[in-house]
Amino acid sequence: MKKNRKRIAAVAVVLCLVIAAFPVSAFAVTGDESGTSGSTTVTYTASPTYTIEIPSSITIPANGDGQISITCSENNLGSGTLLNVSVDTRTFGNDGNFYLVNTSDESQVIKCVLSFNDTIVAAQRVIRQYRNGALTSDLDAPLLIRRTENAPAAGTYTGTIYFSIDVTHT
Amino acid sequence: MKKYAIVGIGSALLAGLLVIAGVLIGTRGLGGSSVAPAAEVVPAADVVRAEDLGEPGGSGRIKIPGFDSMTFKAGQRQQAVEFSNAEENACYMVMTILLPDGSEIYRSGMIAPGAEISSIFLDQIPPAGSYSSAVLQYECFDLDGVTQLNGASVKFNLEVLP
Numbered sequence: 056m057k058k059n060r061k062r063i064a065a066v067a068v069v070l071c072l073v074i075a076a077f078p079v080s081a082f083a084v085t086g087d088e089s090g091t092s093g094s095t096t097v098t099y100t101a102s103p104t105y106t107i108e109i110p111s112s113i114t115i116p117a118n119g120d121g122q123i124s125i126t127c128s129e130n131n132l133g134s135g136t137l138l139n140v141s142v143d144t145r146t147f148g149n150d151g152n153f154y155l156v157n158t159s160d161e162s163q164v165i166k167c168v169l170s171f172n173d174t175i176v177a178a179q180r181v182i183r184q185y186r187n188g189a190l191t192s193d194l195d196a197p198l199l200i201r202r203t204e205n206a207p208a209a210g211t212y213t214g215t216i217y218f219s220i221d222v223t224h225t
Numbered sequence: 226m227k228k229y230a231i232v233g234i235g236s237a238l239l240a241g242l243l244v245i246a247g248v249l250i251g252t253r254g255l256g257g258s259s260v261a262p263a264a265e266v267v268p269a270a271d272v273v274r275a276e277d278l279g280e281p282g283g284s285g286r287i288k289i290p291g292f293d294s295m296t297f298k299a300g301q302r303q304q305a306v307e308f309s310n311a312e313e314n315a316c317y318m319v320m321t322i323l324l325p326d327g328s329e330i331y332r333s334g335m336i337a338p339g340a341e342i343s344s345i346f347l348d349q350i351p352p353a354g355s356y357s358s359a360v361l362q363y364e365c366f367d368l369d370g371v372t373q374l375n376g377a378s379v380k381f382n383l384e385v386l387p
Contacts, residue, residue, distance in 0.1 A: 102307050103290035111287045111316055111365065111374040132293060143378050215373050221358075221380035222293045 105130045105138055105185075107220055113200060115155075120170070121200035125218065130188045135225050140183035142169055142176050142198075143217035151177065153200070155212035165212050166203045172196040179219065285315050287365055287374065294382040295361075299353035302346045312339035314365075316374050321362040324351060324383075335370060351385050359383035 106129035115121035125140055132138055146169075148154050157163035169176040176182065176198070183192040206212060288311040297304045310318040317335040320342075324330060330349040333342065358380050365374040 101292055101295045103309075104293045105291040106311075107289045107291060107377065108286045109289060109375055109377060111285050111314075111367075113375075128288065136293075138291070145378075213372075216375045218289075218375070218377040219380070220289065220291055220377055222291075 103129075104132055104222075107138075107140060107218070109216075109218055113216075115200055115202070123169075123198040123200065123216065125183050125192075125198065127183070127185045127190050127192070130185055130190055132185075132188050132222060134187045136187060137223045137225060138185040139181045139221050139223065141179045141181045141219045143219040144178040145217040146215070147178055152203075153214060153216070155202075155214040157208065157210045157212050159210055160208070163207050163210065163212075165206050167214070168201050168203055169216075170199040170201050285313075287314050287316055287363075287377075289363055289377045289379065291379045292361060292381045294384065295359070296384045296386060297347075297351070299385050299387045300350060302350060304345055304347060306342060306345050308333070308336070308342040308345070310336045310338050310340055314338045316365040316367060317370055319364040319366070321360075321364070322347075322383075323360040323362060325356055325358040325360075335366065351383070353385045353387040356383040356385070 105127065108126045108128050110124055113121045113123055127138065130138060146153055153167045153169055155165040155167060171180065171182050182194060182196075182198050184194050185192055200216075290309060290311070295306070308320055310316075315338065317337060318333075319335060320331075320333040321329055322331040328349065330347050330351055331345055332348065333345070336342065359382070361379040361381060363377045363379070365376050366372060367374060
């Protein structure tokens with residue numbers, strides 16, 4: 056009988072040791088408790104509030120303009136907001152023109168303009184505007200790439216268009 | 226007596242192993258870190274290739290996630306974010322954060338389609354304050370990692386809280 060008690064005591068000690076080794080979660084008090092003090096690490100995150108879709112590349116036909124399609128596939132901005140898309144200043148050269156550069160000879164370029172509603176697009180000109188969380192733009196005229204001169208030599212010419220996106224609160 | 230000694234030693238060893246396992250789980254965590262060191266490719270489980278989208282040459286669409294505002298904690302390099310490159314994007318993305326004066330405070334490595342970044346290390350820690358026209362720049366590259374594609378700049382309000 057005495058032997059059994061000792062065995063039970065030994066098993067109980069082992070159980071206590073095993074339970075004590077398990078990790079325990081600690082919960083912070085939410086702040087309104089009076090008479091408590093302490094510190095906690097706070098992390099801040101912000102989820103994306105909208106998604107604008109741009110073309111990864113645009114092919115310009117031999118005789119004609121290249122068309123740039125911009126759409127909004129997600130907009131959680133809500134009322135009192137304007138989501139604006141414009142062409143970023145990085146797109147343009149120092150003279151305000153957009154250039155396509157020959158991939159095998161950088162000295163060979165084609166001068167182009169970006170056209171919206173039959174007017175030449177300057178940097179920061181708004182070309183799409185989504186109001187109050189809408190997915191349809193108030194401005195829907197096509198944005199075009201138009202060559203103003205012919206290619207100086209045969210080859211492949213490339214350029215990069217950057218879009219600037221911002222939100223204004225009305 | 227001998228039996229008790231064996232039980233005691235056994236239980237002590239078991240408890241020790243459990244403590245070590247607990248410490249390892251606590252320090253390393255159960256999930257991996259998703260910090261993107263500069264100039265490294267952040268891999269995704271399944272990289273989408275341009276040809277998979279039926280659009281040879283990567284002439285598809287690029288989804289640009291936009292932020293109206295972002296909040297950082299002042300005085301620390303590590304910040305929590307929700308940056309991602311959509312799985313449908315047939316391109317790598319490099320994300321850069323610029324303050325309104327143009328100074329660069331963060332630049333990611335090449336982020337693969339489907340990859341997400343939940344934590345970043347700033348190159349420069351901005352002082353506490355409100356930066357109303359901070360910029361998150363997206364530079365996009367074809368899946369060859371060389372050919373540059375069209376990109377975007379997202380203006381947002383950066384709050385750096387003390």
